Amino acid sequence: MFKRLFRYIKGYNSMNESLAMAAPVTTEVTAGTATNTYQMCFYIGDDHQASPPTPADPLVTIQDRPQSTVFTRTVGGYLRKDEDWLTEAGRLNELLKAGGETVSHEHMYWVGYDAPFKFWHRRNEVWLLKD
Template sequence: MRCIVGLLAILAAFAGQAASQGIVENVITQVSSFFETYEEAPYTIVKRTNTYEERSYPARKWVCTENNAPLTEDVTENQFWKLFRYITGNNERSQSIAMTVPVSNQFTPAATGDLAAYRMCFFIGQEHQASPAQPSDSAVTIEEIPAMNIFTRTVGGYMDTDDNSRWMAEAATVRGFLDDMGESYDTSTMWWVGYDAPYKFWNRRNEVWYKKN
C-alpha cells in the first residue's frame, strides 16, 4: 500500500511541476510499463541446489544512487524516485529510458557506528548500454558494475518494511544455506533485489544476493 500511495503522490508532483507536456507523457509511459514484461539484466546459472543457486553476471552499466542511514531507516523510496526521474527524462538528453529489472539495493553495514550504506541501482537496458545519458541529478551516477558471481534464492511476497526486517531475515536464511554447503562468499555486503511492480500481487520475485569470493 505504501508503494501505491507513493506512486500516486509522485505522479501528482510530476503533473504539478513538469516544465513540459513531454515530461508528463514520459512518466505515464513508465507507469504503464509496470504492467508489461521488463528487460532483465543478463546472467547464466552456474549451479543450482535444492536451496540456492549460483549465477554469473557479466559487466554492465547501471544507474545508481547512494545514501548513508541507520539500519532501521527506510531510504529506499527516496532512492527509487531519484532513479525513476532519471529514466523519465531527468538526464542530459531529456530521454525516456525503459524500465528494467531488477532493482537492486546494495546494503553495506558500517564497520563502526550506526550508519549503513545503501546503493540502489537500475539496470540500463541493451538499447542504452553503449552510451547512456548522463543524469541531471548530481546524486545519481552511471556505473559499470564489474562481472561477478552471486549466490541467491527467490522468495515471494512483499519485502518492504520500515526497519528492513524481512530483508535481514531472508539474508540470514541464505547465509545458513551457504554455510551448510561450505560456500565462500563476501559477508561484508549484500544486495536486496526486487523484480516486480507494487501492483503485482502474486508470484512476486525477491532475492538477497551474496557475492562469491
C-alpha cells in the same frame, strides 16, 4: 532513492529521453559499524548500454559493475523492512555454510523484479557475493 532513479529514466537526463524500465532493481547494502549504507540501481537497457544519457540530478550516477559471482535465494511477497531482507539473507547464509561456501559479509544485494503494484507471485532475491 527510487524516485530519483525513476525521474532519470523518465527523461531527467542530458538527452531528455525516456529509457525503458529494466528489471531487476537492486539495492546494495553495505554493513557499517553504526548504520548501513544503501545504493539503489536500475539496469539500463541494451539500447543505451554503450552510451547512457548523463543524469541531470547530481545524486544519480552511472555505475558499471564488474562481473561477479553471487549466490541467491528467491523470496516471494513484499519485503518492506530491513529485518525481512536480513532474515532471508541469514537463511541463505546458513544454507551456503552448510554447503561449505563462503560469502562476503561486507555487501549484499536486495533485488526486486516486480512493479510495486503487482500483488501476487512477486519475485524478490537476496544476493550474497562469493568470497
